[in-house]
Amino acid sequence: MGSDCGVWFGKYVLCIFNFLFFILGTIVLGTGIWLAVDKASLIALLKMVESEHIDQFTQPQVIEQMAYVLIAIGGIMFLMSFLGYCGAIRESRCMLSTYGVFMILLLVAEIVAGGLAAFYKETARNESKSFLQSTITKFYNTAEHTDAVTLMWNQMMTTFGCCGVVDYRDFEASPSWMASKGNRTIPEACCRLKDIKNLIPEDDFCVTNPSEANSFFKKGCYEAFTEWIILHREIIIGVLAGVGLIHILAIFLAFCLCKSFAKYHGMRL
DSSP, X not given: OHHHHHHHHHHHHHHXXXXXXXXXHHHHHHHHHHHHHHHHHHHHHHTOSOGGGHHHHTOSTHHHHHHHHHHHHHHHHHHHHHHHHHHHHTTOHHHHHHHHHHHHHHHHHHHHHHHHHHHTHHHXXXXXXXXXXXXXXXXXXXXXXXXXXXXXXXXXXXXXXXXXXXXXXXXXXXXXXXXXXXXXXXXXXXXXXXXXXXXXXSSTTTTTSOXXXXXXXXXXXXXXXXXXXXXXXXXXXXXXXXXXXXXXHHHHHHHHHHHHHHHHHHHHO
């Protein structure tokens, strides 16, 4: 009796867990496909920008790259959760075994990726900085109605109180910024603002004569984000540990149910 209750409990815990991830994976996959096929209509639906400025907003190729990343993540979540849910609800040892093996491979890949990132820390840091710098160089502009990358950078700089990747000089590599900056030294988003939504600085001379008192022009966003991670490291570690435990629990339940279903169906025969 106790064994049957344990199998029943494990079966429905795995079903609920994978059903939730199935829904989430479907949403991520669908959003990625929609963004890849017709990003303008998705952004119009979300009302992120005014309709007449959608073409400019969606112009950067980064939007398409993000769509493919969402498709890959959503596809993996969809497939894994489908196998786990159907395998548990239909008591299919084949599907559960496949699900368990995929989950082990995914866990190993996560551990290897984390190990490589830690071992090649300097390389990972330099590559991250290079990628972020390339987004400024290729896309950052000062037009009234900006694209998604410029909006992302403005949002990041106002949120974290920073300027560029390393400092304000990163913007000098952007042709769009250099061509339209006029007598400005830094973008408005690097200043201490009194109106964040409209990027209005507290000090009117901030953009032409920045200082540590009226701006964050010497503090890069990479440094600011690193400080944020260190400040919230306990929460981040807790979340990662929780995800890891859930991952291991799913693997454990999958193989335990395989064994239990084998005994149960064997007894019925």
